[in-house]
Amino acid sequence: MPKISAPTIAAHRAQTRERILEAVAELTRTEGIDDISMTEVAARAGITRTALYNYFPDKAALLLAFADEATAGFMERYRAELHGVPEPTDRLSAFVRLQLEAIAEHPHPPAAELGASLGPDAYQRLADHVEPMQRLLEEVLRHGTEEGAFTAQPVAATARLVLAMIGAQRVPILRGEASVEEAHALVTSFTLRALGAAAPHADRTNGANETNGASGDRP
Structure with missing residues (x-):
């Protein structure tokens, strides 16, 4: 029986689950989600493969849990970075940047390719993780339109195009x-x-500062 370092069994299970998902995150940076095996995840998390199956019955369940955590992390990061940012263009720029950083940090095939290997049910559940991001982007677009920064567009359709x-x-x-x-x-x-x-307000400010800095002694 594995040694329990946490004060309770529930806390131990939570810690082990966190280690498993951290192992998935580390492996995705070098291999991509589709190439990861349950054996690799177990080894990286410091547990046996049998123990891993006590937490996640198959690879689809493991990847869905990882997607849950990644989505929650994105939402938390976005909310934290954009707290108090007044400019709609800056909010949109930040959304795009965080999405692209996530792609670079955790390389993996699109949901459609993963769904082909994991099955239709898993594909649908993976696709469902796009919805919170789309709703957040729709919020950014809607507020920008209400504030007069963006011209009126069909919000849902525009969000899908941006994604x-x-x-x-x-x-x-x-x-x-x-x-x-x-x-x-x-x-x-x-x-x-x-x-x-x-352009985003930050870019316009930087551009103005560069122009002023290059002007030398000119009035």
Whole structure:
């Protein structure tokens, strides 16, 4: 029986589950989700494969739990970074950047490819993890329109288009053909032009500072 370091069995199980999901996160940075085996996850988490199956009965359940945690982490990071940011263009820019950073940090095939190997039920549940992100993006777009920064567009359809553009950067980023910064600039500038908006406020401020700095002694 494995040694229990936590004060209770429930706490021990929670700690072990956290180690398992951390192991998945570490492995995705080098292998990609589709290539990870249950044996590798168990070894990285410091438990036996049999013990791993006590927490997750199969790979689909493991990946769905990882997707749950990744989605929750994204929402928390976005809310934390955007707390008190007044400019709609900055909020949109941050959303795009965080999504692209997640792609670079945890490389994996699109949900459709994972679904093909995991089965239709798992695919549908993986696809459901896009919904919270879409609702958050819809909120950003809706508020930007209400504040006059964006021209009126069908919010849900526009959010799907933006997410599709972000997803289209997956292969270039993972192949090293584009950096996160380059992909961010491309998606953000394209989206803002489509919304009839100016560049993010931070970019305009930086540009003005660079211009002023380059002006030397000119009045």
